[in-house]
Amino acid sequence: MISALNQLVDLVEWHLAEEPDVDGLAASLGTTEYHLRRMFSSLAGMPLSEYVRRRRMTVAAAAVVRGEEDLLSIAVRHGYGSGEAFGRAFRAVHGAGPGDVRRDGGPLRTQPQLRFRLTVEGTHPMDTRLADRPAFRLAGHAARVPLIHQGVNPHIQQHIAALPQEEHLRLKALSDTEPRGLLQVSDGVDPDAREGSELTYLHGVALARDTPVPDGLDTIEVPAGMWAVFRISGPYPQALQTTWAATATEWFPSNPWRLRPGPSIVAFLERADDVSTATCELWLPVEPA
Template sequence: MISALNRLVDLVEARLADELDVSGLAKELGTTEYHLRRMFSSLAGMPLSEYVRRRRMTVAAADVVRGEDDLLSIAVRHGYGSTEAFGRAFRAVHGAGPSDVRRAGGPLRSQPQLRFRLTVEGTTPMDTRVIDRPAFRLVGHAARVPLIHHGINPHIQQHITALPQEEHVRLKALSDTEPLGLLQVTHDVDPDATEGSELTYLHGVAVSQDTPTPDDLDAIEVRSGKWAVFRSPGPHPQALQTTWAATATEWFPSNPWRLRPGPAIVAILDRADDFSTATCELWLPIEPTDWQPGDGGEVAAR
């Protein structure tokens, strides 16, 4: 996966002025657009689309400062149909418009070309199991909430606390298949995992396909397939968020699996009364790749 991401960076660099065909690039690299976007954003700390925009404006800034061409010619060369669209993108990256930068020589905010490398961070084994599950259904109470990468998501917390206690008891009684118990489910996540983008959060349980779903509950159908299940004990939610990040930085680059579309599920196995610590299981839908030992490439500082 690391070598595929570095190849992606090279392909982006060669096609900066073109409209980015991520699906086509993913096929060239032997993976899926979904997995490529998720791994890029997790490891780079920014969406692929944002990286491309920053690189375009970094290269375009040199043309602007050089002053040999008019701004419309520079805009068209870098994939923009008008000076207005180019100016908006330029200002968003550099904090000043191209005309101002041409006169003053700055300010400029350069985006270096990324290079992914592996670091020796995998000295602590990840407690993981890979299981095959038939199709099942997730039922509960769903809400659209913004994605927040660090700390407790107040929108999710508000959604959960708004449910009466008897509803939690009712949901737990419906649970009849793995993962068991009350679950925290995220679905329809932006493949770039952009912070602030909306996702579907469901507070509910897993039931087998033939279990009737009460009319007042939301449902997510989950197709059959394999799952990677990561055990995460420690301070909550920090330990869980660390484990989630480590799946991208350590586990996927080192194993012959990739993410497939589907919900991510968190099961709380045990917790302190005040929820300061918890033992969780993170369930991620996966599928095999054609990865071979030695494909990991260099490991990444970014």
């Protein structure tokens, strides 16, 4: 995976003026665009699309400062159809327009070329199992919420708090297959995992495929497949978010599996009354790499 990510960085560098063919690269490496983008965003701390934009504007800024070409020529050479579109992108990265930077020499915010390297991690074993599950469905109450990488997501908190206590109990009683109990489900996540991008959050339970779904509940159909299940104990949500990051830095690079499209699921096994600590399982859909 480290080699694949570095080849992706090289692909971006060779095609800064156009959209890189991530799908073609992934296919040539025997992986998928979905997995490559998710691993990039997890390890780089930014979506691939944001990295491409920053690198493009870093290289463009050098041409702007040199002053050897007019600004429209620089815009076109870097993949923009108009000076206005180029100016907006330039200002978003550098905080100033290209004309101002040409006159004043700055400000400039440089994005260095990334290089991924293997470091020694994994001093703490990850408690993981693989589960081959038939098709099932998730049923509960869904809402569209923004993705937040660190800390408590207030939009999810508000969604759960709006449900009466008896509804939590009713949902829990419906659960009849793994993952058991009340679940926190994230579906439709942007492959780049851009913070602020919208996803579908569902508070509910897993039902066998032939179990009738009561009226008034939203559903997500989940096809048959393999799941990597990570058991986590500690402060919530910090321990869960740390494990999420470790799947990218430690588990996937060390195991012959890759992410496949599908919902990620958190199943609570135990938790404090104020949910400050919890023991839970993180279910991620995977396939052989």
